[in-house]
Amino acid sequence: MRRLALFAVSLILLAGVALLLAPTFLGEASIEEETPFMVPAGSSLSAVAQDLEQQGLITSADGFLMSARLFGSSDPIQAGEFELTPAMGQRDILELFQSGDVIRRFVTIPEGMPSILVWERVMAEELLTGEIEVPAEGSILPDTYSFERGSTRAELIERMQSAMDLYLAQAWAERGDNIAVDTMREALILASIVEKESGIPEERGMVAGLYSNRLDVGMMLQADPTIIYPITQGKPLGRRIRQSEIAAVNGYNTYTRIGLPEGPITNPGSESIAAVMNPEDHDFLYMVADGTGGHEFNATLAEHNEAVGRWFEIRRRRGELD
Numbered sequence: 463m464r465r466l467a468l469f470a471v472s473l474i475l476l477a478g479v480a481l482l483l484a485p486t487f488l489g490e491a492s493i494e495e496e497t498p499f500m501v502p503a504g505s506s507l508s509a510v511a512q513d514l515e516q517q518g519l520i521t522s523a524d525g526f527l528m529s530a531r532l533f534g535s536s537d538p539i540q541a542g543e544f545e546l547t548p549a550m551g552q553r554d555i556l557e558l559f560q561s562g563d564v565i566r567r568f569v570t571i572p573e574g575m576p577s578i579l580v581w582e583r584v585m586a587e588e589l590l591t592g593e594i595e596v597p598a599e600g601s602i603l604p605d606t607y608s609f610e611r612g613s614t615r616a617e618l619i620e621r622m623q624s625a626m627d628l629y630l631a632q633a634w635a636e637r638g639d640n641i642a643v644d645t646m647r648e649a650l651i652l653a654s655i656v657e658k659e660s661g662i663p664e665e666r667g668m669v670a671g672l673y674s675n676r677l678d679v680g681m682m683l684q685a686d687p688t689i690i691y692p693i694t695q696g697k698p699l700g701r702r703i704r705q706s707e708i709a710a711v712n713g714y715n716t717y718t719r720i721g722l723p724e725g726p727i728t729n730p731g732s733e734s735i736a737a738v739m740n741p742e743d744h745d746f747l748y749m750v751a752d753g754t755g756g757h758e759f760n761a762t763l764a765e766h767n768e769a770v771g772r773w774f775e776i777r778r779r780r781g782e783l784d
Contacts, residue, residue, distance in 0.1 A: 489525025491555060492518060493548045500611065501559060503541040510539060510559065519546060520555070530556050540564070543611040566608040571622065573604045573731030574657040576696020580622075580729065590615045597622075599696070600650050600726025603629055629732055638740040642674035643722075649738050652677075654726035655716075657734040658687035661756040668759055670737035672746045681747065683716035691727040 497519065501510055507530060511523035520526050534556045542564030546555060569587055571580055581596040592614040602619070603626035609618050634646045643649050652673060659673075660666045676683055689707050690699045692714045708717050713724035746759040748766035753776040760766040 489520055489522030489529070489552065491520055491551050493546050493550055495548060497546045498543050498565060498611075499546050500543050501539060501541050505539070505541065507539055514555070520552060526552050526555075529553065535560065564610055566610060568606050568608050569618070570606045571602060571604045571729070573734070574728050575602075575604060576691075576728045577602060578695045578697060580619075584615050584618060587615070589613075590618060592616055594619055600654055600729055601626055602729040604729055604731045626729075630735060633732075633735050633739045636739065640674070640741060640743060641739060642677040642741065643738070648722055649735065650730065651722045651726050653730035653735040653738040654728045655683065655685045655687065655723075656737055657728055657730040659685055660734065661751065663733065665756055666734055666737040667740075667742035668744065668746070669749070669757075670734070671742035671744050672749055672759065674738075674741040675745070675747055677721065679747075680720060682720055683722070685716050687727050688714045688716040688723050691723070696728055 497517075499514070499517070499519065508523075508527060511520070511526045511530075514520045514526060515523040529552045533553055537560040539556075539559040540562035542562065544558050544563070545565050546558070550558070567587075567589060569583060571583070575583075577597045577599045580602050581594065584590065584594065587609070589611040590609060590613055594615045597619055602622045605622075605625060607618060607621060630646055630650060634649060637649070641649070643652055652670070655673060656666055656670045660669045673683055673685070675681075686703060689703055689710070692710075692712050693699065693707065708715075711718045713719075714727065716723060744759070745761040748760045748763065748769075749757040750760075750766065750769045750773050752758040752769075753773065758769045758772075760769055
């Protein structure tokens, strides 16, 4: 019994000495502030340990590897960018690398952002790689998308386009009986006009119904954004539209052509697409700004002309007209 007790005491002493000497033989983490750390694809644990030591994030690469063998699991490490914090020990670092819990960054594409501006925004993300061309207009679903450092711009754009394809197909499957277009492509084009012409989000259904009514009766859509698109490719015009531009004959100008333009004029959001698929039922054919950011809607030209007169009076009071 006495020998057993002495043996137990010896084990305790040895364990204590091992704990005291662990930092010397196994090293320790040395993270002074939150630090992003990149694990390249295909990296070995040995290479990662060397990189950690070189960056001063651990005291010993060999000790980190020994600690991993003694106390870590056999799960492989994952590639990506990880956030290391001062509270982490070596075991925590290893578990983080094995978990694949990488840093995710985000890029937001607002509703109605044209493809040329989507291209500029994605190209401006310095942590993405590779070159891309301007995506096809209307092919991007506005939303917030995550990405990792080193991801390609092409992959990110592909995810945005896949999201649009999926949502458009789902919305088309749920379209109402009063839809005014015959194909998903036409619905996308009309949704892009609704997106640009809706002064406030609550008007999308009304605007979709108005343009649906115009299509049904063969009336020109006369949407100002369709004049601007071939001039700027969706960027702001920065001035008033000229009479010569209103009269221009091209594939987009709905003041000189009946029906839809030849393609989308922006990337419509999901709400504008949904509004076109199930437009509000009403008799309105005309709308004009009402001075509050929204529009006044009317069924007859006479009512519309009166509403235009009120809008001009508002603009005169604001000093916008002579």
